[in-house]
Amino acid sequence: MRTLLVTGPGGSGRTTVAAATALSAAREGHRTLLISADPLDALGADHANLTLRALTPGDAFRDDLLALQNRAGSALDLLGAGRLDGEELTPLPGSDELALLRALRDAGQSTYDTVVVDLPPAPRALAVLALPEQLRRYLRRLLPPERQAARALRPMLGRLAGVPMPASWLYETAARWDTELAAAQAVIEHPGTTVRLVAEPGPAGSDAVRAAATGLALQGLRTDALHANRVFPDDTADLWLSGLVAQQRKTLAEWAQTYGDILGTLPHLGRDPRGADDLAALGAPAPVAAPAPVPWRVVDALADEGVLVWHIPLPGAVREELGLIRRGDELVVTSGTRRRIVPLPSALRRCTVAGAGLRDGELRVRFAPDPDLWPRTR
Template identity: 85%
Template sequence: MRTLLVTGPGGSGRTTVAAATALSAAREGHRALLISADRVEALGVEHANLTVRGLSPGDEFRDDLMALQKRAGSALDLLGAGRLEAEELTPLPGSDELALLRALRDAGQGAYDTVVVDLPPVRRALAVLALPEQLRRYLRRLLPPERQAARALRPMLGRMAGVPMPAAWLYETAARWDTELAAAQAVIEDPGTTVRLVAEPGPAGADALRGAATGLALQGLRTDCVTANRVLPDDTADTWFAALIAQQGKTLTEWEETYGESLVLLRHLGRDPRGTDDLADLGVPAPAAAPAPVKWPVFDALAEDGVLVWHIPLPGAVREELGLIRRGDELVVSAGPFRRIVTLPSALRRCTVAGAGLREGELRVRFAPDPDLWPQTR
């Protein structure tokens, strides 16, 4: 399955480009699925090979909360809590993100050749894509799976400690959540999943793409296409557009040097695209095969001075905005507003951080073997 995650700065036309991409795949004979939180049906995209799926975060939030209330009914009654009715529930912040992750999970289990996901603006999109890994880490810390093995001892331990032990259903719920999050994470990390960035050529779009490149690289996500949307014709005689056309031209020249063949230009139709014909006229190319996956991160073998070097690609990163913290067996890497907690490989857990530096868009972290943890040679 080929999964295309479409994002970009707000107002760049992400939903339109996502719909046009899904339509292009359907016209090529692919069984295509378009997932969007916006009212994509207003675009009027239709094709026999295309399925459009909107999100219903309100319904899913209501079902989840009612199921949790039913499961914890005894504890709630003990506390004298009043029960909530389904009709009074409204979705809370974050329910959109969880609904999107569920849609990704379900797409991975469906019979589709191409799945196009219309993500939120790039900053929110990166937070959503990082959520499965983060939540699974939280679950493992709060409810370690190995503790569940002592289920038979839990009543006795509770009496000895004088405090109630977590109920079996809590571990079962955590295990179910972990399974669902793992399925969504598998789709995000699949070799056939790539990101398509959409932006209007100009200073704001250029700044947004630079930040997006850093955030995507930190999450280990690959970009296969950068779409310059609403490109104005440069042969118009209307002098009113001259400054805007010149500004777009300057940005496009920079993007051509940076992104090369992965840059796609979509002309401005002079109107908001509506309907299958307009979306087809945009000329969005059909999805190609995914680029070869790149292992992230990569560390060298022992150098001459006995130091291991871990390479973390961070294009567009600024030295002053980088942060690096070692916490036990984990490394916390920050780049501007983006952060990721990475579990160290076993070899690096027996090392101490000896330094780090940013060079040519790559963060290189140096690890020195800890003599107390490495076997001594005679």
């Protein structure tokens, strides 16, 4: 299955481009699923091979809360608490993100050839894509799975310690959440999953693209296309538009140097795209084979110095915005407002950080073997 995650700055036309991409894939014969939380009026009528899934976070939130209320019914009755009706429930902040993760989980279990996901604007999209990994890490820290082996001993341990021990249902709930989050994470990290950025060429779009590209790379995600959207034609006679055209051409030249292999332009139609013909006129390409991943890799690049180097691709990163902290067997990498905590490879856990540097879009972290932990050679 090929999964395309479409995002970009707010107002850049990402929903329209996601719809055009899905329609292009469907017309090439791919069984295509388009997931979006926004209205998809631009698509018009139904199309062969194309299925739409509109996210309804309110419905999912209501069902979950009512199920929890039913499970805790006896305790609520004992406390004299009043029951909530489904009609009075409205979604809370965060329900949109959870609905999107569920849609990704369900898509991973489907039989579609292509899944196109209209993500929120770039900053929120990055937070959503990082959520499964982050939440699973929190669950492992708060409720370690290995402690479930002592389930039969918990009542006795509680009496000996004089404090209540976590109930079985708490571990069961954590395990269920971990399973669902792992399914969504598997789709996000699948080799066939890539991101397509959509932005209008200009100073604001350029800053947003740089931040998004770096944030996606920090999360280990691959960007396979940058769509410069709403590009004006060169041969305009309008003096007011000529200034915008010059600004767009300057940004496009900069993007060509940085993102030349993945850069594509989509024309400004002079109107908001409506219907299949307008979407086809945009020329958003159908998905092709996913590019090979660029892994976070450890290489013995300085063997003569006895140093291991961890290469972390961070295109567009700025040296002054980078941060690096070693915490036990984990490395905390910060770029701007984005942060990721990753476990160290086994070889590096027996090393100490010897330095780091940013070169050619890569953060290169040097590790020196710890004599107290590294096997001695004869």
